[in-house]
Amino acid sequence: MDPILFLIFASIAVVCGINVVVQTHPITSALSLIGVMASLAMLYLLLGAQFIAAAQVVVYAGAIMVLFVFVIMLLNAGRERKTRGSFLPRLIGPPLLIALLGSVAFVILRVVPHDAVVKFGTYTGGTVENLGRAIFTTYLWPFEITSILVLIAIVGAVALAYKELD
Amino acid sequence: MNFYLLAVIKAAVVAGVLMLTLLYLQWVERKVIAHIQVRLGPYRVGPHGLLQPIADTLKLLTKEDLLPPGVNRFYFILAPFLAITLSLVSIAVIPFGPEIRVAGVATWLQLTDLNIGVIFVLAISSLTVYGIVLAGWSSNSKYPLLGALRSSAQMISYELPLGVTVAAVLLLSNSLSLRKIVETQSAFYGGFFPAWNLFRMPFPQVFGFLVFLIAVFAETNRVPFDLPEAESELVAGFHTEYSSMKFAAFFMAEYANMVTVTCMATALFLGGWLPLWPVSLGSNYAPAAVFALAGAIAIYSGIEARQRDRHSLQAFGALFLAAGALFLVPAVQQLAAPLFWFLAKTGVLLLLFIWVRGTLPRFRYDQLMRFAWGFMFPVAVANLMITGLLVALVG
Numbered sequence: 001m002d003p004i005l006f007l008i009f010a011s012i013a014v015v016c017g018i019n020v021v022v023q024t025h026p027i028t029s030a031l032s033l034i035g036v037m038a039s040l041a042m043l044y045l046l047l048g049a050q051f052i053a054a055a056q057v058v059v060y061a062g063a064i065m066v067l068f069v070f071v072i073m074l075l076n077a078g079r080e081r082k083t084r085g086s087f088l089p090r091l092i093g094p095p096l097l098i099a100l101l102g103s104v105a106f107v108i109l110r111v112v113p114h115d116a117v118v119k120f121g122t123y124t125g126g127t128v129e130n131l132g133r134a135i136f137t138t139y140l141w142p143f144e145i146t147s148i149l150v151l152i153a154i155v156g157a158v159a160l161a162y163k164e165l166d
Numbered sequence: 167m168n169f170y171l172l173a174v175i176k177a178a179v180v181a182g183v184l185m186l187t188l189l190y191l192q193w194v195e196r197k198v199i200a201h202i203q204v205r206l207g208p209y210r211v212g213p214h215g216l217l218q219p220i221a222d223t224l225k226l227l228t229k230e231d232l233l234p235p236g237v238n239r240f241y242f243i244l245a246p247f248l249a250i251t252l253s254l255v256s257i258a259v260i261p262f263g264p265e266i267r268v269a270g271v272a273t274w275l276q277l278t279d280l281n282i283g284v285i286f287v288l289a290i291s292s293l294t295v296y297g298i299v300l301a302g303w304s305s306n307s308k309y310p311l312l313g314a315l316r317s318s319a320q321m322i323s324y325e326l327p328l329g330v331t332v333a334a335v336l337l338l339s340n341s342l343s344l345r346k347i348v349e350t351q352s353a354f355y356g357g358f359f360p361a362w363n364l365f366r367m368p369f370p371q372v373f374g375f376l377v378f379l380i381a382v383f384a385e386t387n388r389v390p391f392d393l394p395e396a397e398s399e400l401v402a403g404f405h406t407e408y409s410s411m412k413f414a415a416f417f418m419a420e421y422a423n424m425v426t427v428t429c430m431a432t433a434l435f436l437g438g439w440l441p442l443w444p445v446s447l448g449s450n451y452a453p454a455a456v457f458a459l460a461g462a463i464a465i466y467s468g469i470e471a472r473q474r475d476r477h478s479l480q481a482f483g484a485l486f487l488a489a490g491a492l493f494l495v496p497a498v499q500q501l502a503a504p505l506f507w508f509l510a511k512t513g514v515l516l517l518l519f520i521w522v523r524g525t526l527p528r529f530r531y532d533q534l535m536r537f538a539w540g541f542m543f544p545v546a547v548a549n550l551m552i553t554g555l556l557v558a559l560v561g
Contacts, residue, residue: 027241027303034296054285062292063322066299070318073303073311127281128342 002120013039049126202524213478241304246415249297253422263504302404313403317394324384330546348438362437368556382427428515439504457490
């Protein structure tokens with residue numbers, strides 16, 4: 001069951017990801033990106049990371065992408081016009097891209113030891129308890145430093161917005 | 167019994183009851199608001215207008231499904247589907263009652279218990295904004311767009327205090343599973359006072375509950391936060407251009423959201439299916455008493471009523487008395503008393519929604535935003551910090 005579900009959601013993610021680039025309308029691209037986020041959440045769920053799956057939906061699909069869609073709607077961004085472009089990149093682009101992805105996948109497979117490959121259904125450390133314990137003990141410093149970075153970003157945004165008002 | 171068969175049966179029952187509730191919630195709302203405004207409300211179709219919702223549904227089904235020129239076809243049709251689907255999903259994790267045993271089959275009165283149930287509901291409710299935003303944008307018309315913009319800003323703003331109050335509850339309950347959250351509230355202080363999260367030591371979540379209630383009013387776009395569909399400014403807001411069943415889908419989605427958030431409030435703060443006072447003090451007889459009282463009132467007001475109500479009121483009274491008598495049977499009592507408590511709490515909260523709609527005027531938009539960021543959010547954060555501190559000190 002798990003490999004089938006993985007294939008389904010992985011292919012949805014890939015198709016949506018391609019759709020983000022191919023579509024000419026910004027709203028369609030943004031919604032395809034939501035599709036990518038949602039299928040990624042399903043993949044996390046298959047791997048046993050329930051909290052991260054839910055957080056993925058809440059944070060990316062529910063908050064960040066809403067802002068994206070919001071901005072697109074406010075600017076009323078229309079369908080983008082396709083430039084004709086030159087013939088050569090279109091011809092050799094896709095094969096080169098596939099070659100690049102293939103070599104990256106090959107390198108990853110060679111570098112990462114085989115028994116470290118993720119298996120479905122074997123990982124049980126993805127509950128909220130495990131995550132909280134990890135954040136507040138092992139990874140306390142990275143966590144606190146990240147939160148300070150986010151705080152700086154917020155203060156910066158407020159400062160910039162104030163300048164605009166003057 | 168077969169797991170899949172059981173799941174299908176439970177899903178069918180829950181979906182059927184939910185749909186019936188959505189249908190008749192609208193009737194209840196119209197009746198209650200009518201009585202607040204000293205009117206009678208729907209009265210013509212069926213006794214006391216009881217068939218009015220069905221007539222309305224038939225009317226909407228048979229109406230012409232207009233597709234205005236200039237709309238973005240795909241998203242215009244997708245939006246109502248998205249709205250109704252997302253609003254119906256969350257009910258799957260709501261616990262309606264404890265484990266029951268019918269004909270040798272043990273099952274929980276809940277579709278599924280996720281160990282991230284609370285976050286699941288929050289995640290789904292954070293996605294509901296897409297239905298509204300896409301509807302407003304794809305209509306290619308200014309009022310729907312303004313309504314959708316207001317709605318998304320409002321939902322994002324009020325989601326923050328909502329999430330923070332829920333976090334305070336999680337601190338008390340130590341779990342994200344809604345079933346476990348309800349089960350941790352099952353104690354009684356001094357043998358009679360319920361240890362619901364609303365009254366739970368070390369820090370009763372009274373402020374949390376109030377903030378939660380206000381935030382869900384805004385989340386479901388209800389009065390006094392119904393700015394997205396303020397009819398005096400925006401015609402009907404995001405669903406101005408919709409007709410027929412697509413319009414009905416938005417209507418149903420709003421009511422389904424109301425049901426979901428009241429169920430959530432019941433499970434998080436009011437002890438879910440747990441009784442108000444212990445079973446040893448006879449809380450299992452409360453349903454029978456309530457139904458008997460309702461029946462007596464209906465029959466009494468049937469005596470003095472107008473000619474056309476005289477029989478219908480007495481018939482309803484007899485029905486209520488029969489339901490009360492049914493609750494005296496021990497087997498029924500065991501099964502249905504938790505369900506009664508859950509439905510009673512949810513029903514009171516739904517009535518509160520309707521009552522507020524009949525009472526309060528609408529906010530102005532700047533008031534709405536200032537209220538969210540200047541009052542609700544600080545109160546929710548203070549509540550969370552005090553709760554966390556006290557839980558750390560006591561526990």
